[in-house]
Amino acid sequence: MKPGERRTQLLEHAARLFGDRGYYNTSISDIIASADVARGTFYLYFANKRKLFEELVDSLLLRLTSCIETVVVDDTARSPREQLVDNLVRVFVLLCEERHMLSILLRGAVGLDQEIDDKLQDFYREILEAIESSLVLGQQMGLVRAVAPRLTAMAVLGAVKETLHALLHTEYSLDSEKEIRQHAQGILEIFSKGVLQDGVSIP
Amino acid sequence: MKPGERRTQLLEHAARLFGDRGYYNTSISDIIASADVARGTFYLYFANKRKLFEELVDSLLLRLTSCIETVVVDDTARSPREQLVDNLVRVFVLLCEERHMLSILLRGAVGLDQEIDDKLQDFYREILEAIESSLVLGQQMGLVRAVAPRLTAMAVLGAVKETLHALLHTEYSLDSEKEIRQHAQGILEIFSKGVLQDGVSIP
Amino acid sequence: MKPGERRTQLLEHAARLFGDRGYYNTSISDIIASADVARGTFYLYFANKRKLFEELVDSLLLRLTSCIETVVVDDTARSPREQLVDNLVRVFVLLCEERHMLSILLRGAVGLDQEIDDKLQDFYREILEAIESSLVLGQQMGLVRAVAPRLTAMAVLGAVKETLHALLHTEYSLDSEKEIRQHAQGILEIFSKGVLQDGVSIP
Amino acid sequence: MKPGERRTQLLEHAARLFGDRGYYNTSISDIIASADVARGTFYLYFANKRKLFEELVDSLLLRLTSCIETVVVDDTARSPREQLVDNLVRVFVLLCEERHMLSILLRGAVGLDQEIDDKLQDFYREILEAIESSLVLGQQMGLVRAVAPRLTAMAVLGAVKETLHALLHTEYSLDSEKEIRQHAQGILEIFSKGVLQDGVSIP
DNA sequence: AATGAATGAGTCTTCATTCAT
DNA sequence: AATGAATGAAGACTCATTCAT
Numbered sequence: 001m002k003p004g005e006r007r008t009q010l011l012e013h014a015a016r017l018f019g020d021r022g023y024y025n026t027s028i029s030d031i032i033a034s035a036d037v038a039r040g041t042f043y044l045y046f047a048n049k050r051k052l053f054e055e056l057v058d059s060l061l062l063r064l065t066s067c068i069e070t071v072v073v074d075d076t077a078r079s080p081r082e083q084l085v086d087n088l089v090r091v092f093v094l095l096c097e098e099r100h101m102l103s104i105l106l107r108g109a110v111g112l113d114q115e116i117d118d119k120l121q122d123f124y125r126e127i128l129e130a131i132e133s134s135l136v137l138g139q140q141m142g143l144v145r146a147v148a149p150r151l152t153a154m155a156v157l158g159a160v161k162e163t164l165h166a167l168l169h170t171e172y173s174l175d176s177e178k179e180i181r182q183h184a185q186g187i188l189e190i191f192s193k194g195v196l197q198d199g200v201s202i203p
Numbered sequence: 204m205k206p207g208e209r210r211t212q213l214l215e216h217a218a219r220l221f222g223d224r225g226y227y228n229t230s231i232s233d234i235i236a237s238a239d240v241a242r243g244t245f246y247l248y249f250a251n252k253r254k255l256f257e258e259l260v261d262s263l264l265l266r267l268t269s270c271i272e273t274v275v276v277d278d279t280a281r282s283p284r285e286q287l288v289d290n291l292v293r294v295f296v297l298l299c300e301e302r303h304m305l306s307i308l309l310r311g312a313v314g315l316d317q318e319i320d321d322k323l324q325d326f327y328r329e330i331l332e333a334i335e336s337s338l339v340l341g342q343q344m345g346l347v348r349a350v351a352p353r354l355t356a357m358a359v360l361g362a363v364k365e366t367l368h369a370l371l372h373t374e375y376s377l378d379s380e381k382e383i384r385q386h387a388q389g390i391l392e393i394f395s396k397g398v399l400q401d402g403v404s405i406p
Numbered sequence: 407m408k409p410g411e412r413r414t415q416l417l418e419h420a421a422r423l424f425g426d427r428g429y430y431n432t433s434i435s436d437i438i439a440s441a442d443v444a445r446g447t448f449y450l451y452f453a454n455k456r457k458l459f460e461e462l463v464d465s466l467l468l469r470l471t472s473c474i475e476t477v478v479v480d481d482t483a484r485s486p487r488e489q490l491v492d493n494l495v496r497v498f499v500l501l502c503e504e505r506h507m508l509s510i511l512l513r514g515a516v517g518l519d520q521e522i523d524d525k526l527q528d529f530y531r532e533i534l535e536a537i538e539s540s541l542v543l544g545q546q547m548g549l550v551r552a553v554a555p556r557l558t559a560m561a562v563l564g565a566v567k568e569t570l571h572a573l574l575h576t577e578y579s580l581d582s583e584k585e586i587r588q589h590a591q592g593i594l595e596i597f598s599k600g601v602l603q604d605g606v607s608i609p
Numbered sequence: 610m611k612p613g614e615r616r617t618q619l620l621e622h623a624a625r626l627f628g629d630r631g632y633y634n635t636s637i638s639d640i641i642a643s644a645d646v647a648r649g650t651f652y653l654y655f656a657n658k659r660k661l662f663e664e665l666v667d668s669l670l671l672r673l674t675s676c677i678e679t680v681v682v683d684d685t686a687r688s689p690r691e692q693l694v695d696n697l698v699r700v701f702v703l704l705c706e707e708r709h710m711l712s713i714l715l716r717g718a719v720g721l722d723q724e725i726d727d728k729l730q731d732f733y734r735e736i737l738e739a740i741e742s743s744l745v746l747g748q749q750m751g752l753v754r755a756v757a758p759r760l761t762a763m764a765v766l767g768a769v770k771e772t773l774h775a776l777l778h779t780e781y782s783l784d785s786e787k788e789i790r791q792h793a794q795g796i797l798e799i800f801s802k803g804v805l806q807d808g809v810s811i812p
Numbered sequence: 813a814a815t816g817a818a819t820g821a822g823t824c825t826t827c828a829t830t831c832a833t
Numbered sequence: 834a835a836t837g838a839a840t841g842a843a844g845a846c847t848c849a850t851t852c853a854t
Contacts (some may be wrong), residue, residue, distance in 0.1 A: 006834090022314020024227040026307055028828060036838045040831080049828065106310065112225070121372065135398065144398050150375070151366065151389045158365025159358035167358055169324065186354045194397030195338065195347050195355060209817080230844060241819045246846065411813090428721075430633040434849060444815045446852080455849065513717065518631070527778065537789050541804065556781070557772065557795045558804055564771025565764035572763055575730065592760045600803030601744065601753050603763055615838080637824065647840045672813070819851075830840075 005043045010035050015056050019100025023053060023112055053104075054116050060101045061123050067091050068127075071134065081188070088160070088184035089177065095164060096174055106165055128153045156191055163187070210248045213238050218259050222303025226256060226315055229362070255317050256307075263304045264326050269293050271330075274337065291363070291387035292380070298367060299377055308370055331356045355394075362390055413451045416441050421462050425506025429459060429518055459510075460522050465528050466507045473497050474533075477540065487594070494566070494590035495583070501570060502580055511573055534559045558597075565593055616654045619644050621767060624665050628709025630720055632662060662713075663725050669710045670732050676700050677736075680743065690797070697769070697793035698786070705783055715774055737762045765800055772796070 013035040017026040028049055032042050046052040067090040071083045076085070095102040105120070131153035138144030163183065166172035174180045216238040221283050231252055235245050243295040249255040272292040274286045281289070298305040334356035341347030366386065369375035377383045420439040423432040434455055438448050452458040473496040477489045484492070501508040502534035511526070543551030569589065572578035580586045622644040626635040637658055641651050655661040676699040679693045687695070704711040717729050740762035747753030772792065775781035783789045 025314045027826085039829090039836080039838090040836050043829070044834070071371045076246065107314075112228075138398075143400060145396070145400050147393055147398050148389050149385065152393055154369055154375075155358075155362035155390060155393050158361035158363070158368075160361070161365065162357045162361025165361075172353070172357075183354065186351050187358060188356055190350055190358050190397070191393070192397045192399050193348070194393070194395045195341075195350050196395050197346060197348050231846085232844080242821090242846085243819055243848080246848095247817070252845075356816080433847085445817090445850090446815050447813080449850070450813070518634075529679075544804075549806060551802070551806050553799055553804050554795050557792065558799055560771045560775055560781075561764075561768035561796060561799050563765035564769070567771060568763045568767025568768070569760065571767075578759070578763075589760070592757050593764060596756055596761055596764050596803070597799070598803045598805050599754070600799070600801045601747075601756050602801050603752060603754050636822080638822090649824090649827080649840055650838080653838070657824075736848090815852105815854080817851105817853095819849105821848100823847075824845090826842105826844075828840100828842100830838105831836105832838095833836080 006037065008040065010037060010045055012058060014052055015100045018053060019103040050113055056101065056104060057116055057119060061119065062104060062138065063094060064091065067094055084188060085181065085184045088187065089181050092174060092180045092184065093177060096167065099168065102164060103168055106161065124157065129159055131156050159187055209244065213240065213245065213248055214259060217255055218303045221256060222306040253316055258379050259304065259307060260319055263308060264322060266297060270297055279287060287391060288384065288387045291390065294389065295377060295383045296380060299370065300384055301372065305367060309364060331360055334359050336375065359394055412443065416443060416448065416451055417462060420458055421506045424459065424462065425509040443505065456519055463508060463522055463525060466511060467525065469500060470497060473500055490594060491590045495587050498580060498586045498590065499583060502573065505574065508570060509574055512567065530563065534563055537562050562597055619646065619651065619654055620665060622663050624709045627665065646760065659722055665710065665713060666725055666728060669714060670728060672703060673700065676703055693797060694790065694793045697796065698790050701783060701789045701793065702786060705751040705776065708777065711773060712777055715770065720721060733766065737766055740765050768796055
């Protein structure tokens with residue numbers, strides 16, 4: 001077994017177990033039994049259970065961050081719309097592939113550890129701020145109506161989270177990339193034009 | 204101490220602790236220390252920690268459910284829009300008053316207990332279905348565009364959840380009912396008309 | 407409810423429960439629930455659980471002792487044989503009527519309390535000594551062979567205990583006094599003549 | 610410390626404590642304190658207190674069973690009488706060496722656990738049946754009088770149990786194998802010929 | 813006499829972590 | 834690098850007993 005392979009092995013098994021049962025219902029015994037590794041070996045690679053979890057979260061946030069590209073208005077190759085959809089698609093594809101991590105991401109690590117909680121909090125805050133500043137920019141360019149940018153950003157983020165959440169519980173499934181793309185476009189459309197017919201307003 | 208008061212006392216202290224630290228980081232010792240009650244007294248009122256938690260969840264879902272009224276189209280007193288906003292406002296007011304329960308609601312009881320998890324799941328599913336059927340009705344009446352009803356329902360629910368989530372972390376605050384009402388109207392507006400200016404589309 | 411009736415009520419319910427489940431598997435809660443009496447009331451009549459048990463044992467030993475009459479050789483009305491059998495019959499009748507107490511008697515109160523244990527020990531010792539001295543007397547009168555008196559006494563007591571034990575487990579039943587009398591005579595015969603045919607010895 | 614030694618260590622200390630104080634008055638704390646072992650270590654070797662006890666009972670019954678050999682009538686080396694006595698001697702020797710287990714054996718595990726109780730019950734039943742069938746065989750061969758076989762079997766078993774019981778309370782002691790052999794022969798003789806002189810009957 | 817809410821010492825059990833081999 | 838026996842702090846839960854009403 002190559003060096004580092006043991007580590008990966010433990011991380012993968014732990015991710016599956018944490019995703020399935022949650023942090024507190026996954027014991028070190030479960031992880032080492034699943035990875036077929038001795039108890040002492042675990043502590044050769046990770047300082048403790050919390051650190052292993054933290055590493056899983058870090059790794060996920062890193063990969064997620066690298067999924068998201070800043071939308072460039074004057075890209076001649078891809079329209080802003082395409083770039084937005086592509087961002088969403090990449091996020092969904094990543095998280096569909098790693099349901100276990102998705103589970104960890106959505107549940108958060110509440111009550112587990114302030115440090116890890118903060119990381120997730122920061123991650124979401126950055127995303128919120130990115131959306132918010134895009135909206136503000138759009139408003140400055142006259143493209144976006146006078147909606148409250150922060151509130152709108154939260155709405156968008158929440159919508160994405162909720163559809164991800166639905167994926168976990170198999171009420172909803174996105175099996176092909178085509179479906180995922182349609183899903184992403186659907187979300188974008190809802191927020192672009194709203195749900196009402198032109199000229200209609202809620203009475 | 205009146206009968207039933209001890210129970211309530213324990214429920215309240217437990218709610219605060221569960222809300223602050225999460226289920227697993229709240230021990231019975233914490234609860235009874237907080238409520239200043241003897242160990243045995245706890246078990247006089249609750250079979251175990253899980254049952255107490257379940258009761259908190261049940262009680263919250265009950266109160267939440269009773270907040271939400273079916274929107275009636277031909278109400279002469281209040282327009283559908285007002286009814287929608289009032290529903291949202293009541294939910295927000297209730298949850299603002301009980302932050303601890305809000306925390307429990309949003310985190311879910313993941314990995315804790317299938318039964319409790321299912322209750323939350325069912326609750327959210329009912330809300331989703333209510334939103335979805337309203338949208339379908341709106342489409343039949345020609346008011347709502349040809350958006351995917353399920354996806355849209357998830358987007359709306361997610362948006363509400365996310366703003367509630369923000370409340371927990373004090374990035375965002377809704378201190379008066381007036382603010383809450385504006386907040387609810389804001390969400391409604393985003394989903395009604397979307398974020399784009401009339402005649403504009405994302406390039 | 408007459409005074410003293412509460413006491414009796416508690417004693418009877420406790421006897422049944424102790425007999426069925428044993429001392430440690432019978433809680434005060436069980437007893438007061440069975441007797442339909444408040445918790446505090448229990449302690450009005452008994453200092454504690456142990457004292458109640460002690461009273462049950464005392465009462466049983468008293469009644470047992472009063473069952474057993476010293477065998478008188480020159481009684482013109484009843485032969486010694488009849489007196490012996492009558493003693494056994496009375497003991498069996500008493501214990502058949504109160505199976506729960508029989509259970510307590512046979513199990514002993516081992517590990518429960520030195521004091522109670524000693525009482526049972528003393529009771530059995532007295533019986534042993536009575537049998538032993540009868541045997542010695544018989545030997546002096548030339549009726550009894552040169553068997554070891556103590557050992558023989560233990561054998562007799564053990565035989566009686568074992569058949570009582572069998573009653574508890576329904577392998578064996580003594581439903582009428584006639585059956586009980588035959589049973590007692592059977593035991594007496596075994597010890598009188600032994601099991602071998604005249605003139606035969608175990609090879 | 611060799612593998613398996615910890616287990617044995619715990620079993621031995623537990624046997625002593627259970628024997629001295631009984632099951633319910635022996636806590637896990639007592640056992641681990643006596644064996645000078647950490648709390649967690651206990652659960653490394655036994656699922657719980659009950660399982661440890663069960664193992665002690667199982668082990669004793671196994672060793673007891675292997676003490677007892679079927680009596681062979683046409684053995685040229687040892688007469689049936691010798692074989693019978695040898696069986697008894699082996700049982701007594703075993704139980705004299707392990708007083709603690711003797712205590713457990715005689716007290717039974719009443720009210721502790723149906724499963725363990727049944728094991729003891731079954732063990733005694735088998736012994737009873739073996740004695741009973743020997744008596745019936747003896748009757749068919751014309752050696753044994755027309756005594757009730759079941760009743761007689763119970764008497765014999767009871768006698769043996771009672772003398773064992775006496776050993777526990779030091780009223781009686783069997784310190785050498787010679788004494789034990791005399792004891793066994795004494796019991797056999799009582800049941801062979803009875804206690805009465807030839808030609809005498811209880812008046 | 814009777815009640816039953818309250819108590820808290822004591823029990824079993826789990827599990828993350830350590831360390832000698 | 835790897836092992837797994839050993840640890841013990843910490844948690845949930847029980848139940849005999851008390852005492853104010």
